[in-house]
Amino acid sequence: MWLLHGFLVLPAKFVTSSSHTNNWAVLVDTSRFWFNYRHIANVLSVYRSVKRLGIPDSQILLMVADDMACNARNPRPATVFNNAKQHINVYGSDVEVDYRGYEVTVENFVRLLTGRNENGTARSKRLLSDSGSNVLIYLTGHGGDGFLKFQDSEEITNQELADAIEQMWQKQRYNELFFMIDTCQAASMYEKFYSPNILAVASSLVGEDSLSHHIDPAIGVYIIDRYTYNALEFLERVEWNSKKTMGDFLSVCPKRACISTVGVRKDLYPKDPYKVPITDFFGSIRPTEISSDVVNVTLSTIPEVLSSPKPISKPNAQLFYEQFPTKLFQRS
Numbered sequence: 641m642w643l644l645h646g647f648l649v650l651p652a653k654f655v656t657s658s659s660h661t662n663n664w665a666v667l668v669d670t671s672r673f674w675f676n677y678r679h680i681a682n683v684l685s686v687y688r689s690v691k692r693l694g695i696p697d698s699q700i701l702l703m704v705a706d707d708m709a710c711n712a713r714n715p716r717p718a719t720v721f722n723n724a725k726q727h728i729n730v731y732g733s734d735v736e737v738d739y740r741g742y743e744v745t746v747e748n749f750v751r752l753l754t755g756r757n758e759n760g761t762a763r764s765k766r767l768l769s770d771s772g773s774n775v776l777i778y779l780t781g782h783g784g785d786g787f788l789k790f791q792d793s794e795e796i797t798n799q800e801l802a803d804a805i806e807q808m809w810q811k812q813r814y815n816e817l818f819f820m821i822d823t824c825q826a827a828s829m830y831e832k833f834y835s836p837n838i839l840a841v842a843s844s845l846v847g848e849d850s851l852s853h854h855i856d857p858a859i860g861v862y863i864i865d866r867y868t869y870n871a872l873e874f875l876e877r878v879e880w881n882s883k884k885t886m887g888d889f890l891s892v893c894p895k896r897a898c899i900s901t902v903g904v905r906k907d908l909y910p911k912d913p914y915k916v917p918i919t920d921f922f923g924s925i926r927p928t929e930i931s932s933d934v935v936n937v938t939l940s941t942i943p944e945v946l947s948s949p950k951p952i953s954k955p956n957a958q959l960f961y962e963q964f965p966t967k968l969f970q971r972s
Contacts (some may be wrong), residue, residue: 644826647668652954654877655742659771660772660773660774660815660816660920661772661773661815661925662699662702662772662774663695663699663773663774663775663921663923663924663925664695664699664700664767664768664769664774664775664776664919665687665690665695665699665700665776665778665779666701666703666752666753666767666775666776666777666778667683667686667687667690667701667702667703667776668683668703668744668777668779668780668781669682669683669703669704669705669706669777669780669781670705670744670779670780670781670782670788670789670790670794670933671706671780671781671782671789672705672706672718672791672793672805672852673706673792674708674713674861675718676706676781676782677708677862677863678852678853678861678862678863678864678865679705679780679781679865680704680705680706680708680720681708681721681722681730681863681864682722682780682864682865682868683702683703683704683721683780683823684704684720684722684730684731684735685722685864685868685872686729686868686872686875687702687730687735688728688730688732689872689875689876689922690694690776690922690923691874693778693875693879693880693919693922693923693924694790694919694923694924695922696924697734697736697921697937698764700736700738700745701738701739701765701767702735702736702737702738702739702743703740703743703748703749703752704737704739704740704744705738705740705743705744705781705790705791706741706858707740707741708720708731708823709731711751711953713859713860714859715858715859716858718731719731721967722863722864722869723854723863723864723869726856736764738764738765738799739765739870742791742942743958744790744791745790745791745794746790746794746795746796746800749796750796750799750800752765752766752767752805753767753777753804753805753807753813754807754811754813755767755808755811755813755835757779757874762837767813769808769813769814770812771812771813771814771815771816772827772866773813773814773815774814774815774816774817774818774920774921774925775808775813775814775816775817775818775922776817776818776922777817777818777819777820778820778821778822779802779820779821779822779823779829780821780822780865780868781823782793782823783821783824783825783826783828783829783890784828784833785825785846785847785928786798786799786825786826786828786829787828787829788801788821790831796829797881798829798830798832799832801832801833802832802833802834802835805817805819805832805833805835805838805911808835809835809837810940813947815837815961816837816838816920816921817835817837817838817839817841818838818839818840818841818886819833819838819840819841820840820841820842820871821840821841822843822850822865822867822868823843823844824844824849824850825845825846825847825848825849825850826842826843826845826850827842827844827845827903827905827928828841828846828905829925829965830842830903830905831846831882833905833908834908835908836908836910837908837909837910838905838909839886839905839906839908839909839910839913840903840904840906840908840911841889841890841902841903841904841905842902842903842904842905843865843866843867843868843885843893843898843900843902843903844867844898844901844902844903845900845901847902848900848901849864849900850865850866850867850898850900851866851898851899851900852864852865852866853869858961863913865897866893866897866898866900867893867898867900868901869894870892870898871889871892871893873892873949874888874889874892874906874925875922878919878922880919880923881920882917882919882920883917884917885913885914885916885917885918886913886915886916886917886918886921887912887913887914887915888914888918889918890902890913900963905948946957
């Protein structure tokens with residue numbers, strides 16, 4: 641950083657013309673019943689991934705149609721696992737479900753996207769995105785050619801979904817949108833999109849089924865779908881400073897792994913996905929304010945310095961702190 645004609649100037653590599661200022665995620669499981677355990681595991685796993693990468697709960701809208709953790713058939717109460725080895729309980733103590741059970745309806749989903757919430761809807765249940773927001777929409781459940789079922793009682797069509805997203809654009813509720821869906825004939829759900837700045841991926845093409853990955857004998861049901869399993873395997877290797885791109889993410893599940901053919905739509909998206917960091921949708925944005933004011937900081941007021949065994953030889957030395965101290969959670 642340097643002064644030019646009295647103004648602070650950032651180095652060129654830090655300057656961007658993007659209007660992207662924040663990230664939001666709308667994560668939806670549309671299925672009920674014990675045999676659909678895998679759909680709840682799908683959505684909770686994606687929730688865990690975006691939260692780990694920095695999107696706060698205040699900017700994640702989680703819709704879960706059934707409570708598998710408290711289901712009477714669950715041999716491990718208060719847990720949901722996404723693999724048979726039970727490595728990670730994705731229904732942890734810090735999961736915040738915004739819409740649960742019979743609240744997960746087509747009407748509530750469309751109201752959430754378009755901002756037409758009923759009076760009295762809690763702030764935590766509102767998508768408060770704006771023209772600077774990148775929005776991730778993830779859907780999982782049972783679908784067909786041109787529709788996605790909600791709880792086996794109703795369905796949303798691809799045209800209704802496209803119109804809801806167009807309302808989002810007209811009302812300046814997103815800057816860029818990434819649409820991700822794991823269901824049978826999933827690509828049919830993005831066919832009708834006509835709004836700008838949308839990148840979309842689907843677990844299967846029209847006429848194809850999306851398949852489950854593996855079963856947990858202790859539970860007796862499939863516990864995750866193939867596409868989401870492979871997507872999560874990719875996301876688990878992503879950190880906040882990762883150089884992975886959206887282009888890399890679009891190819892995470894080749895047909896030999898998914899059995900179905902992953903569909904991608906990028907004609908509405910003006911950028912090259914291989915030049916878009918994956919954290920533009922799955923991570924967080926940290927706004928930085930540049931000030932020319934001088935702030936005096938006394939090193940002796942910082943606890944880490946007081947307890948340091950080594951004396952500070954340079955009084956103006958910079959101190960760096962880890963944004964994500966993952967080592968605190970690693971097993972010794």
